[in-house]
Amino acid sequence: MKGWTRYFPILDWGRRYNGGTLTSDLVAAIIVTIMLIPQSLAYALLAGLPAQIGLYASILPLIAYMIFGTSRTLAVGPVAVVSLMTAATASGIAAPGSPEYIGAALALALLSGAMLVIMGVLRLGFLANLLSHPVVSGFITASGIIIATSQLKHIFGISAHGENLPALVGSLAGNIGALNPFTLALGVGAILFLFWVRKGLKPLLIRLGLADRPADLLAKAGPVLAVLVTTLAVVGLGLDARGVETVGAIPAGLPPVALPGIDPGLWAQLAVPALLISIIGFVESVSVAQTLAAKRRQRIDPDQELVGLGASNIAAAVSGGYPVTGGFARSVVNFDAGAATPAAGGLTAVGIALATLFLTPLLYFLPVAALAATIIVAVLSLVDFRTPLVLWRYSKSDFLAISATILVTLGLGVETGVIAGVGLSLVLHLWRSSRPHAAIVGLVPDTEHFRNVTRHAVVTVPHLLTIRVDEALTYLNARWLEEFVLEQAADRPELRHVVLMCSAVNEIDASALESLEAINHRLAEAEVRFHLSEVKGPVMDRLKRSPLLDALTGTVFLSQYQAFDTLSADPSAMDERDGEGMDVFENAQLYFHARGLI
């Protein structure tokens, strides 16, 4: 039973469900539904998809998350960044709005869902670590700028396209002559109104006597108000006859539930973007879920979250939707409105389904500019140039990562931007790992402690060199280890003993083991013995299964003090017999090291 509830968290919370939680969930669901209707339409627009696709993506995916998700309050659905990534990918396949374009968005949801489920079952959630905070922050800032710029065409009533900032700006500038003044007035009005709602409405409502929480929730309903007012303006002033673009006819009725077609060629094209969408969506969603869970002392399971989001995306794919993930603002609203269980998400899905059935005729005269305005105001709050400044002071390599991510995303588009950010972070990490911290250490007088000779007044002996490495020895630093130890030894003609102090070495992998063997052998050629000290238990267990200990010309000392005590009294050269049998070993070494090429 434990196993089942792990994969179906609904079996856990569902058994304790009662009237009290139902009431809480119902209130939250109503509020989130009202907020989600204009959002779903707007993000479908951003993704280059017909408006109803946004509604479809807000029904079945929520039910799937209710069954498989572990967060009590996460609200799943279409979100800005994933919509932008969908648009960037699908527009490389077909013309926006065409059946092939919609098919590509659907296939993206399917692939991304399958990838998330597989990652969840294989417990690969740690791969999300590849997205460092600077990369995520930079990516989202740049995406916000691209999204806001891409929506300006709807505010101006002109056409424009491009997956990156220069292309978008160029396209906008080229078409600005066709500007529609009525559209512009509506769009700018909506933007100003929405900014005022953000800053001024809540204080006003509180001054009018409302309590803090309802005032906050009402202020968050600003976009609904903007949508209502602008729709009425279009109808009342007949603006649709004056070239103001509206949403138009939306097919009423629930989404068609059907298995998406199988198209391996298309899937191959979409594999990388689907992976990026999966990981970006997961990282963001899990951050929101963790933050909200911690506030109520609840727990989420990141690996099961992968399954939950994967199921949501597969649900989107079989019900005419497009990629979804957990959204920040709507989850906070859900949380603040008192959602007690994932059932709030299920009830929201029912709300959206009812809206899809009965409200779509009302959306006919909704101006696209009003939806664009809600997107612009929402995404501009994502743009953050403070973090790069903070990082500049704190860490130059993190600053490099965030700047590269921002610039590449703006200049070359979202997909290249994420890849560049992740790639650069990895390269910087590998660079640091290839040069771990190490110190020559000596004895602190009258103690048994050993410290860095360059920072402390310590005792050393000319024929004894002790090196402490402060990191696991792996293939990333094996070559460095060999170079560092041999370089240090080469500078000391009186040297007879080298001790590698392993107090901070948690691992020695096969590549590092080989480097230790090479060090042992090269030092033996110079008649210097090689010793180890303070090897940790698990590392020693493994070394006992390797040929190193047999070949070692020196000893493995339990403590560094014991090594120092024994060896500082023994300045004698290595016994010649110790060199015997090394030739076989040497040949093996050469063979293993370099047998690659004839």
Add this chain to the structure above:
Amino acid sequence: MKGWTRYFPILDWGRRYNGGTLTSDLVAAIIVTIMLIPQSLAYALLAGLPAQIGLYASILPLIAYMIFGTSRTLAVGPVAVVSLMTAATASGIAAPGSPEYIGAALALALLSGAMLVIMGVLRLGFLANLLSHPVVSGFITASGIIIATSQLKHIFGISAHGENLPALVGSLAGNIGALNPFTLALGVGAILFLFWVRKGLKPLLIRLGLADRPADLLAKAGPVLAVLVTTLAVVGLGLDARGVETVGAIPAGLPPVALPGIDPGLWAQLAVPALLISIIGFVESVSVAQTLAAKRRQRIDPDQELVGLGASNIAAAVSGGYPVTGGFARSVVNFDAGAATPAAGGLTAVGIALATLFLTPLLYFLPVAALAATIIVAVLSLVDFRTPLVLWRYSKSDFLAISATILVTLGLGVETGVIAGVGLSLVLHLWRSSRPHAAIVGLVPDTEHFRNVTRHAVVTVPHLLTIRVDEALTYLNARWLEEFVLEQAADRPELRHVVLMCSAVNEIDASALESLEAINHRLAEAEVRFHLSEVKGPVMDRLKRSPLLDALTGTVFLSQYQAFDTLSADPSAMDERDGEGMDVFENAQLYFHARGLI
């Protein structure tokens, strides 16, 4: 001047050049030339290129390495694994032997050369660390098997192709009916002779009175003998008229020196293979160079080696060659024959140039089966199934890496094989990095030392939890850090203080800093103070430039003993005023963590 000699090592050793070194170099050059002629022809064959391309790749590249290389004894030229990788890539572009195929091989050399030079100038040699020893070992074993199998067609006198083992075996099996018995007899004879030369010739020569070293060098000339005898057999028995394929007419004369054409479309196709060829070639070459240099107490500079190998490949590209790198067997021969400076390489180039001018007519009747036999015998010594067994005992994750590399290379070809090996090693590394070693520690009685509570009898206090993390805190483990600390804290209701003991923390990057801020904040919500102890100097300098120290609810203690001493006496709950001002911080936190999606 120091700067110039760094990039042109010839300026350093060239100034000390004299008659003694010239004599040594000349002897070595003659021996290596004799060895290199059949090798160059054979590897060109393996690469699917006309025989003379192998000779061309053994002239100018050697001159370039003489100028830019830092190894005294490395012998550069066509090698088995790189030839196989060239064949695998070029056959995806055009039919073997066609002008487009030769052009692709040339472009590969150019791209690979340019990449190596750029990596060298940017000092990116550390990227070669990505190839762990198990991956290199597995890759070479699998390549050896593929190469040997691919040459069987020449032994059987049939045609066959395929980039991986199943395809090759299938193709061979399908065409085995067309087997030519004369070719088979020649080929099998040559293989048996060459195996005998490896095992039996040297002892025989020594018994005949030769000294060890000349006997060794003569035994290495076995392939030359095989080539001579089989050529005479073809001429004497008229085997060419009986269907035995020979090398045929080779255009005499030096290679045409010309800039290769610029073809961005082709370059884009070749970029990934060129990068793989560069890195594989570099890793192998530098291992050989380092091993040989260490034997004579010489030094090589890996970053300048990148420049040297890059220059060699560019030289190959402008003189009708194909990708080259430092070869193992020929470098050992060069070393053993007494090469004193890189001029030995230059003199070898002169030898090959003379051979290209005057000896090519003699190669007309050289049977292809004899060349295939030299390749098969050479590469089978690369096949090594002992290492996987050793790794199985030593480290399961290294075993996984080597097995995956062998299986994917055999099953899907060399390019996919390297990528799979490197990718899997990285994933395993990321997985380990995402779960660093950490311990709850307590005071060892009557000392100031702190040790793991699960392994030692130590003193702890219920309201105080001390966690020691044994690794740098980076984006790869930031999420883990947050989860681990908060999980440990959640299990202890009496808790008032958490101390993070940072004695092994060499770095805290921006992502980990944010996790520390989140931990501080979440613990504060539970009225638990968060402290640090034993923060290293450079890490502390950085923390002082961050907002963490201002927000910290606890103290940064210089020593863990001081922390324990102070806090074990203070079981009081956190002062309520400390919670003030946290709301702003909390919002900032939530914002930064999760502001991605609306």
